[in-house]
Amino acid sequence: MTIRRRLYLTLEPTEKGGVLERIFEFFLISIIILNIFAVILDSVAELRSKHDALFVKFEFFTIIFFTLEYIARIYSIVENPEYSEPVKGRLKYMRQPMAIIDLLAFLPFYFVFIDLRFLRIFRLMSLFRLFKIARYLHALKIFKRVLTDRKEQLVLSFLFILFVLTIISFIMFYAEHDAQPDKFSSIPATMWWGIATITTVGYGDMVPITALGKFLGGLFAIAGVGLLALPAGILSSGFFELLHVDKSKEVKKCPHCGKEIHE
Template sequence: MTIRKRLYLTLEPTEKGGIIERIFEFFLVSIIILNILAVMLDSVEDIRGKYDTLFVNFEYFTIIFFTVEYIARIYSIVENPEYSDPIKGRIRFMTRPLAIIDLLAFLPFYFVFLDLRFLRIFRLMSLFRLFKIARYLHALKIFKKVLTDRKEQLILSFLFILFVLAIISFVMFYAEHEAQPDKFSSIPATMWWGIATITTVGYGDMVPVTALGKFLGGLFAIAGVGLLALPAGILSSGFFELLHVDRPKEIKKCPHCGKDIHE
């Protein structure tokens, strides 16, 4: 086996590998999690002042590690028959969403020296490192498949929610505008109240005071529970079908003769 082939098998989670691949996968996922934890702790002033040098050194290590990993992926991807062409294959791979995320995980930090005022903005780019973990989580692949299979039903349910939101905001505006012109100043402003109500958040910054407004608000609050249950039910049924219905039935065998048992 060539070094490039071994490198490809190590970096690509969809390929079956041995202990080396498992160790690298665990190490990479650990680095990603530690990165997000470091960004969170760095926002705490007391911790940042005490361990600032540690955070900086870990950031340098991470940038170098992800840079080498990205170059290695580009170099070894030609081992995949889909990207076998040395130039066109690598270019096609580099334009994939996950490859772009890999690039954004480290590239912006090379431009920090241009202006230190943008350092905190570039720190937000660390979130792209969290997305790198997607290729190693089977659960995210299942979630993506469910979203793909149920996208039409989900789109229709969200459109229906927006339709109801627009209607109730239109009616609520005319019910409350005269009593509270500063709060319910327009239909788009009233839609903020509708969003807070339909999600049962209820910030309390916009509250109906008229009798009609309270009546409509109560109806919308109750209806909101059922409306938000629509996409949740679609997703749950999609997960159930994917995890249970599509799974091949297990054939029981006789413990004595070893033949299949048919019910």
Template sequence: MTLRKRLYLTLEPTEKGGIIERIFEFCLVTIIILNILAIIADSVEEVRSKYDVLFIKFEYFTIIFFTVEYIARIYSIVENPEFSHPVKGRLKYITQPLAIIDLLAFLPFYFVFLDLRFLRIFRLMSLFRLFKIARYLHALKIFKRVLADRKEQLILSFLFILFVLTIISFIMFYTEHEAQPDKFSSIPATMWWGIATITTVGYGDMVPITALGKFLGGLFAIAGVGLLALPAGILSSGFFESLHKDAVVKKCPHCGKDIHE
């Protein structure tokens, strides 16, 4: 086995591997988690002032590790048949979403004149590559399939919610504008109140004070519970049908494809 092939098998969690692969995955996950914890802790003034040197050293180590890992992935990716061409294959790979996330994990560090360190948090998404357990990958496929199958219904439900939001904002603007011209100053401004009311968040920065406004606001809040249940119901029914279909259709234990009788 060539060094490039061994490197590819070590870096790719989708490939079956041994103790070396498991050790690398454990180290990568540990570094990712520690990196996120460091970002969080660095935002606390007391912790940052006390461990500033430690944070800086860990920052350098993290960037070097992610940079070397990214270069190694670009070098060894040609072992994958999908990216086998030495030039076109690598160019195709670096445009993949996960490869872009890998790049964002260390690239902002080199732009020292910009405060882009927060972009490293995207590295957390690369944990998805490390989920070798089949049920996680299967769940992602089901979610993608449900979104594709229910795309039209979801778009229609969100358009209906937007339509209702516009209507209630229009009504509430003319109801409360005279009493609170500074808060309900325009229909777009009133739409912020409508969003907070439909979602039942209720920030309290815009509150109707007239009797009619309070009555309408109560009705809109109750209606919002039913409106937001529309996309949730569409997704839940889609998941149910998809899971039921998977339970009925037999799959080959070797290739994972459907078995047609």
């Protein structure tokens, strides 16, 4: 087995591997989780002042590790028949969502030599490292399939919620604007009240005081429970159908040759 083939089997979770592949997978996930914890703890002033050198060293190690991992993936991806062409295949893989996430997990940090305050936003790019775990979690793949299968229903449900939110905010604006011009100053500002109400959060920063406003607020609060249940119901039915598919209808394949097994 060539070194490139070994790298591909080690880095690609969809390929069946041995002990070495499982060890690397565990190590990679551990590095990602520890990195996210480091970003969180680094935001605590006391911890940052005491352990700043440790955070910097761990960040440096993480950047180098993810850089080498990305280079290894680009180098070995030609072992996949879909990306078998040396140049076009690698360029095609580099445009894939997970490959872009891999790149964003480390690339911005090579620009830290630019002394500009706005580059501190690159610290948020560390969150992309969390998405790297997605390729190793079967549950996220199931969630992606459900979103793909039910995307039309979900879009329609969210559009309906937005439509109702706009209508109720429009009416509430004219019901409360004269009584509270500072809070219900415009329809977009009133939509903030609508979002807090439809989600039953109720921050309390905008509260109707007129009789009509209270009546509409009560109706919208009750309707909000049912409106938000629409996307939840769509997702739950999608998960149920996917997880409770009739196993007898599934085609059984040989784990060795990949051909169908007939009874």
